[in-house]
Amino acid sequence: MKLKxxxxxxxxxxxxxxxxxxxxxxGIRIDLNSTVESQxxxxxxxxxxxxxxxxxxxxxxxxxxxxxxxDCTIRARVTAAIxxxxxxxxxxxx
Amino acid sequence: MNSSTQFQLGLxxxxxxxxxxxxxxxxxxxxxxxxxxxxxxxxxxLEDSVATQQKDAARLLVYNALKTIDYSPCEVVVxxxxxxxxxxxQDVRAMVKCGAQVIxxxxxxxxxxxxxxxxxxxxxxxxxxxxxxxxxxxxAIEGALGVVNAYSIATASKRLIAIALGAEDYCANIxxxxxxxGTELFLARATIVxxxxxxxxxxxxxxxxxxxxxxxxxxxxxxxxxxxxDGKSIINPRQIRPIHAVFTPTPMEIEKALRIKTALEEAIxxxxxxxxxxxxxxDRPVLLRALRCLELAKASKVYFDEEETK
Numbered sequence: 167m168k169l170k171x172x173x174x175x176x177x178x179x180x181x182x183x184x185x186x187x188x189x190x191x192x193g194i195r196i197d198l199n200s201t202v203e204s205q206x207x208x209x210x211x212x213x214x215x216x217x218x219x220x221x222x223x224x225x226x227x228x229x230x231x232x233x234x235x236x237d238c239t240i241r242a243r244v245t246a247a248i249x250x251x252x253x254x255x256x257x258x259x260x
Numbered sequence: 261m262n263s264s265t266q267f268q269l270g271l272x273x274x275x276x277x278x279x280x281x282x283x284x285x286x287x288x289x290x291x292x293x294x295x296x297x298x299x300x301x302x303x304x305x306l307e308d309s310v311a312t313q314q315k316d317a318a319r320l321l322v323y324n325a326l327k328t329i330d331y332s333p334c335e336v337v338v339x340x341x342x343x344x345x346x347x348x349x350q351d352v353r354a355m356v357k358c359g360a361q362v363i364x365x366x367x368x369x370x371x372x373x374x375x376x377x378x379x380x381x382x383x384x385x386x387x388x389x390x391x392x393x394x395x396x397x398x399x400a401i402e403g404a405l406g407v408v409n410a411y412s413i414a415t416a417s418k419r420l421i422a423i424a425l426g427a428e429d430y431c432a433n434i435x436x437x438x439x440x441x442g443t444e445l446f447l448a449r450a451t452i453v454x455x456x457x458x459x460x461x462x463x464x465x466x467x468x469x470x471x472x473x474x475x476x477x478x479x480x481x482x483x484x485x486x487x488x489x490d491g492k493s494i495i496n497p498r499q500i501r502p503i504h505a506v507f508t509p510t511p512m513e514i515e516k517a518l519r520i521k522t523a524l525e526e527a528i529x530x531x532x533x534x535x536x537x538x539x540x541x542x543d544r545p546v547l548l549r550a551l552r553c554l555e556l557a558k559a560s561k562v563y564f565d566e567e568e569t570k
Contacts, residue, residue: 175317181289238328239288239321246317258320260353260384 167221173251176235176243183235185214185247190227194218200232213237217244221256274555276300277422277462278491278507279500280337284309285318291325294334297497298504301335306351307342307366315347319354326358337362337398343376352377356384356395362421367429368399369406374416381419393419398464402426403433407448410455420461424493425452427466440476442483453488462490471496481506509557517557520550 172188196211203210214228217240228244235243249256281299283290285306294302304326310318322338338360340351355363365377378397385392397419401407407430414423427438427445436444449465456463465484468477481492481503492503509517520535520542527535535542557563 179287179289181292182287235288236292236325236328238324239292242288242320242324243317245324246320249316257350258354260323260350260357 167223167248167252167256169223169226169248169251170253170255171251173247173249175246175250176239178231178233180233181235181239182233183240183243184231185240185243186229187244187247187251188227189251190225193225194223195227197227197229198232199230201234202232209237210240213240214244217241218248221248223248274552274559275335275421275462276491276556276559277335277464279503280424280464280491280493281334281497281500282309282467282493282495285322285338286310286314288321288325291321292329295329295331297500299334299494299497299500300491301337301362302331303337303339303364303493304360305339306347307339315341319347319351323354323358326355326360335362336360337364339364339366339400340377342366343373343380349380352380353384353387356381356390357388359390360395362396362398364398364400364424366400367402367406367426368413368423369403370409371412371416374399374413374420378417378419395419396421398422398424400424400426401448401452402429404430406430407451410451411458414455414459414461420459422462422464422490423452423456424464425449425466442480449484449487449489457488463488465489465492467493467495468499469495471498474498474502478502478506504560507556508560508562509553511562513553514557514563517550517553520547521554524551 169189172186174186176182176184178184194215196214198207198210200207200210210232214230218226249258277300279299280301280303281294283294283302283304285304304322306318306322326336338355340355340363341347343349352363363381365373368374381395382392385395397417398421399413401410401423414420425448430448431438431444452463468480477499484492485506494500523537523542524535524547535547554563558565
């Protein structure tokens with residue numbers, strides 16, 4: 167899938183995460199800032215990585231500001247950011 | 261006629277819908293623990309509480325939450341956007357796919373609107389290999405036309421489990437003023453109860469939005485329970501306890517119902533076609549109310565049937 171620009175989704179409220187995603191050059195690069203990084207950083211990165219791979223994104227920069235979001239929230243926010251970065255041309259398969 | 265058919269009273273097991281807690285669809289903090297407060301149902305909202313620019317994100321959030329979080333024993337309802345907006349069809353498809361138990365239509369005015377949403381639901385069920393009919397529906401009546409059409413709305417689909425009143429829009433629509441006594445809502449409330457009962461489904465009253473006024477909440481809940489409603493939509497977890505208290509049978513009511521039930525069992529055992537207590541005949545509506553009271557008490561876990569617990 168081709169990204170047209172930067173996609174942003176989510177908020178900085180407790181239990182949420184803000185995702186900023188843009189086309190990159192060196193694989194999937196995740197810049198994570200989390201209140202629970204030491205405990206869950208590994209899992210958050212994996213969810214971000216898996217979600218990008220589902221859309222076949224190989225080179226992308228993802229900035230994650232996590233406020234204690236559940237995995238399903240991270241997945242939802244990354245998906246929304248990807249679809250927004252694709253400029254609304256890709257529809258999620260509902 | 262033998263006694264067993266005589267006493268076929270047509271009671272089905274009760275699914276409690278005393279409280280339906282409203283959860284904004286783009287608020288993951290509230291979504292992660294909405295089921296811990298003990299409401300009978302949760303209503304995730306993709307409509308009015310979500311800004312237009314966030315409709316895509318909210319849909320994905322609720323979709324992923326429902327796929328991941330086990331909200332049982334709460335019944336999971338999702339309010340979707342109307343089909344005539346750019347979001348409605350995608351909302352319906354996403355919610356069918358992630359297994360929402362009930363899809364709630366906003367502002368329903370005609371049976372045709374129910375048919376249109378049902379068409380989309382059925383199409384999605386077939387596309388995703390989900391058994392046709394699994395997804396239930398609920399309709400909100402929020403305008404004069406909806407009240408006028410209440411019965412045809414309530415009977416428009418076998419999927420409908422309940423109709424609900426949305427009072428703010430309704431009052432704006434009929435040019436009425438909202439009051440504490442609720443006189444302006446009487447016709448709509450009574451019509452919705454009668455339509456729901458005629459259709460054999462549940463009816464849920466509108467929200468009471470002043471979360472700091474528990475006294476008035478209790479007064480309103482008591483009044484709508486008397487009218488026949490099964491429960492109320494709520495906007496704050498602190499409204500759960502007082503409403504459940506209103507809907508839960510009291511020990512005195514349970515005791516009285518048990519005496520009537522005993523008389524019924526005696527009549528069946530004696531092969532008598534008439535139930536009587538202290539020499540007086542017990543009318544069928546009284547019997548029905550007593551049995552329903554016990555069902556409600558059982559569902560509310562304040563009474564346990566000895567024969568069932570053995």
